[in-house]
Amino acid sequence: MDLRLAPHAVAMSAREFVAWSSDMMEQLMQASGGKKAVDKITAPIWSWALRNANYPLHFGIACCALEMAAASGSRFDAERLGMIFRSSPRQTDVLLVNGWVTAKLRPDLRRLYEQMAEPRWVVAMGECAISGGPWYDSYNTVQGVDTFIPVDIYIPGCPPRPEAMIDGFMKLHKKINKEMKGTFLEG
Amino acid sequence: MGKLAQREGLGPGGKTGEVIAQTLVEKFPQDVKITKATQNRVFATVNKPAWLNVAAFMKDALDFDHVTAVSGVDWLEEKKMWVVYHITSYANRVTAELIVELPRDQLEIDSISNLWGGANWHERETYDMYGIVFLGHPRMERILTPDGTDYFPYRKDFVGGRRV
């Protein structure tokens, strides 16, 4: 809350007080270098925890879903990297889009994305999710999932081998490492 | 193919494709025209007004018990559409291909979903893709395209391409 807008104020409501005080704390932490110090300690720990427990959503659309299933089998074993598939979007970190998205599915997929809690990432697996794939001239498919959802990692292939999918997730780990959100995971 | 042995869960069978074709032509001389008949295939065209009677006869008297497919074909220049039925008889091991021609400005035909439940979704899909209305169908709605689609995608005058 900007006090310069109300220079003669004598009282604040509870909500205004909370907003003003948290702003003050943040500016104080930033100016004094306290935020930077706390970030330096917490950011590597948070990013280690985030990348080693990437829970994807149990959401198989099409052919790439079979390679996703094979990747959680015993030969390729995605679970050793911390990828435990969860059924509810509220408990997941990664939305793995693995197939073509049709007009009927698009609102549901957007809703799934919005139901996921931050921090969250989206991995587009396979050609259909990247850019429409073999169905480039179809009247019912969306040409690329990044037209309505922000995508972090693209895994090319039709379908990508399970090793390619795991390699994509390794790149997601590197990205999480680089992003390094500290303190309270904002910014 | 050898002698048709009696199989579990099925009737006696024994009618070859030629016999079935002959029976159909005898019962419906004006309305059924046989293009070809071999031991296990029958190819015929059927007139639209008699279609339901032909289908009922095939089910009751000739042991046809499974609708393999119902397809629509759009002949744009000739201003007609076909509805192509492939109906199989398990006991006789015969598959019949029956073509019914419809004029493009009156796309209605009797539904056979009450005879064979397997035709239900096939007819819905043909409606969804071509706009052919099946009279007497219990639920004539779109099935594959999203609700609110206002075009019939497989028609030849619908140009496909990116739309979403």
Place this chain on the structure above:
Amino acid sequence: MAEMWLNMGPQHPFTHGLWNLRVKLDGETIVDADPIVGYLHRGWEKLAENRMYPQIIPMADRLCYGASMSWEHLYCNTIENMMELEVPDRAKYIRTIVLEAQRIGSHLMWLAALGTDLGSYTIFLYSVRERELFLDLMQNLCGARMTYNYCRIGGVRNDVPANFERDFDRVLTHFLNRMNDLESLMDRSSVFRLRMEDTGVISGEQARNLGVTGPNLRGSGVEYDVRKDDPYEVYGDLDFRTCFEKEGDSFARYRVRMDEMRESCNIIRQAIKRMPKGPYRLKPPRNAPKGKTGWAHVEDPRGEGFMYVIGNGDDHPYRLKVRSPIFVTVSAAPVMLIGYKIADVPAIMGSVDMCLGETDR
């Protein structure tokens, strides 16, 4: 009791592919069911009219990705029937072997999905492990694990690799041993039997009328198999039995598929022994005459697959119609679901082996 409609899907851990099963519940009992499909509809048949005949083969792969070789082969067979081509014998034998290997792979994927549905992760892991061996065989043959692009109009793309017979023999022997473990994990598990027996019963009469085909039909006591009753490729010359069970419940459908996997091993062994030498491919004509029609039907792992094509005078088809077995079986799902509890839904729909890619096309 209050009745309500419940949406199971499109995002649900049990759905094998993307569909929405709306069930009307009276307490916990299902009173009505309404499957909603169309989440994967891409207008396949319309896209096929824009492609040349050989370009449709990789598209046919992606119709049902659990059994891609079966759909490629069905498509090639349809075009060969339309153009009246006779495929060389060696190609027929190779195709039969590959089709049966694909049938085993598809049934193993079904078993894995069934395991996940019932909450038994062990079944999933065991089946996926065995399936990897078959995918290795396919990879040695044609380079891909899943969408093979191997069949061609007029034969197959390349001849079999070296050590083909040795590899197949090793895998089949190992697999048949493992099958005993796999079967005993399920047949002797009282929990599995309790959940699968007497649920999802559909009688032979209903199944025939509703258009259900394949193992779902044979689980209800009807002895019809396209491989035996309308043979294609070399099935007419090989000796195998049609697997069927009488009860019509989920356990019967499961038993039919397990028996079919063993019969497939039998078929592969016979075909490998009898495979002749010779060409594996012939060059088809580029164009098909206008108005020429052709169709073919095969025993897909999920039922009776069927394609119908009309030529256009040039190298594109005028109309290519696909009949998917699961499209019709899903329409018969209400019959299998009404009267049972909602907790039975994964067991019942899992035993039906659905693949939504071919349903929605």
